[in-house]
Amino acid sequence: MQERLNKLEREIRESLESARDVASLEAVRVKYFGRKGEINRLFKEIAQLAAGERKSFGESLNRLKQDMTRELEKCLQGREDKSEGEIDLLLPGKMPPVGHFHPLTQVFEQIITFFRSYGFTVETGPEIEYDWYNFGALNMAHDHPARDMFSSFFIKDDLLLRSHTSPVQIRTMEKQKPPVKIICPGRCYRYDAFDASHSPVFHQVEALYVDTGVSFGELKWLLNEFVRHIFGPKTKYQLRPSFFPFTEPSGELAVSCIVCGGTGCSVCGSSGWLEVLGCGMVHPNVLKNVRIPPGKYSGYALGMGVERVAMIKYVIDDIRVFYENDVRFLEQF
Numbered sequence: 660m661q662e663r664l665n666k667l668e669r670e671i672r673e674s675l676e677s678a679r680d681v682a683s684l685e686a687v688r689v690k691y692f693g694r695k696g697e698i699n700r701l702f703k704e705i706a707q708l709a710a711g712e713r714k715s716f717g718e719s720l721n722r723l724k725q726d727m728t729r730e731l732e733k734c735l736q737g738r739e740d741k742s743e744g745e746i747d748l749l750l751p752g753k754m755p756p757v758g759h760f761h762p763l764t765q766v767f768e769q770i771i772t773f774f775r776s777y778g779f780t781v782e783t784g785p786e787i788e789y790d791w792y793n794f795g796a797l798n799m800a801h802d803h804p805a806r807d808m809f810s811s812f813f814i815k816d817d818l819l820l821r822s823h824t825s826p827v828q829i830r831t832m833e834k835q836k837p838p839v840k841i842i843c844p845g846r847c848y849r850y851d852a853f854d855a856s857h858s859p860v861f862h863q864v865e866a867l868y869v870d871t872g873v874s875f876g877e878l879k880w881l882l883n884e885f886v887r888h889i890f891g892p893k894t895k896y897q898l899r900p901s902f903f904p905f906t907e908p909s910g911e912l913a914v915s916c917i918v919c920g921g922t923g924c925s926v927c928g929s930s931g932w933l934e935v936l937g938c939g940m941v942h943p944n945v946l947k948n949v950r951i952p953p954g955k956y957s958g959y960a961l962g963m964g965v966e967r968v969a970m971i972k973y974v975i976d977d978i979r980v981f982y983e984n985d986v987r988f989l990e991q992f
């Protein structure tokens with residue numbers, strides 16, 4: 660019987676030596692030490708031995724089991740230590756996380772790309788602006804009540820943080836004769852409290868087209884194309900009358916509520932519509948202020964808040980999430 664035990668020990672040692680990785684060591688463990696393994700089979704045979712042999716064989720078998728278990732553990736330990744420092748070239752690589760643009764930047768780009776494809780060029784201007792460019796030239800004299808709507812940050816009597824990007828329209832028309840076909844993207848400032856729908860800093864894109872014979876019909880056509888491009892081809896919209904001091908007639912464009920589809924909910928104030936932008940035909944007084952004769956030329960203008968467009972497009976009900984930089988929010992875009 661001792662012969663069999665010696666043979667088994669040799670076998671186990673050879674198997675352990677030739678095992679090349681953790682998986683083959685596990686196979687050795689199952690073959691010899693497992694529930695149905697060689698060692699357990701021998702334990703079961705003890706009952707069939709002659710009474711005199713049982714004790715010494717049992718002791719030898721136990722010793723063998725203990726010795727070989729220690730050997731196996733040593734081998735496993737060695738393998739694990741070794742594999743820590745090894746590079747397994749067959750494992751799939753780790754992909755570095757790829758960054759992407761902020762949702763506001765993405766919407767900005769979509770809007771700008773749309774207007775560029777219709778022949779508009781991009782103009783920018785200063786964020787600290789003269790009263791004349793922000794209000795006066797846009798048909799809002801010093802005592803005009805509409806100035807209140809713009810909640811402006813004044814730095815001095817005559818100087819303020821621009822409350823819309825319209826001053827860029829004035830600056831461009833001053834230096835360029837018609838045709839003028841531009842968009843003005845940029846940052847604007849108003850002293851609104853920072854809440855779910857207001858931010859003291861926000862972004863606008865305005866468009867202006869001045870030439871001979873520009874009509875409201877052309878504006879309407881462009882708005883139709885714009886809604887399809889930004890909100891999708893099936894989006895319903897309405898163009899309804901409004902008032903701005905710098906356009907006449909004036910209108911505003913609303914799209915059917917993305918949340919309720921037009922039946923009315925808390926997001927759209929039960930109206931079924933969400934206002935996207937303001938527009939209209941450039942007021943003759945504005946053209947006169949930049950020495951463009953209103954009898955000869957006409958134009959349309961439109962302006963929108965980029966945050967507003969992004970909130971409608973992605974159904975976001977709090978403007979503050981754009982500035983908090985919470986990665987869980989940003990990763991969704």
Ligand SMILES: [Zn+2]
Pocket residue numbers: 916917918919920921922923924925926927928929931932
């Ligand atoms: Zn709704």
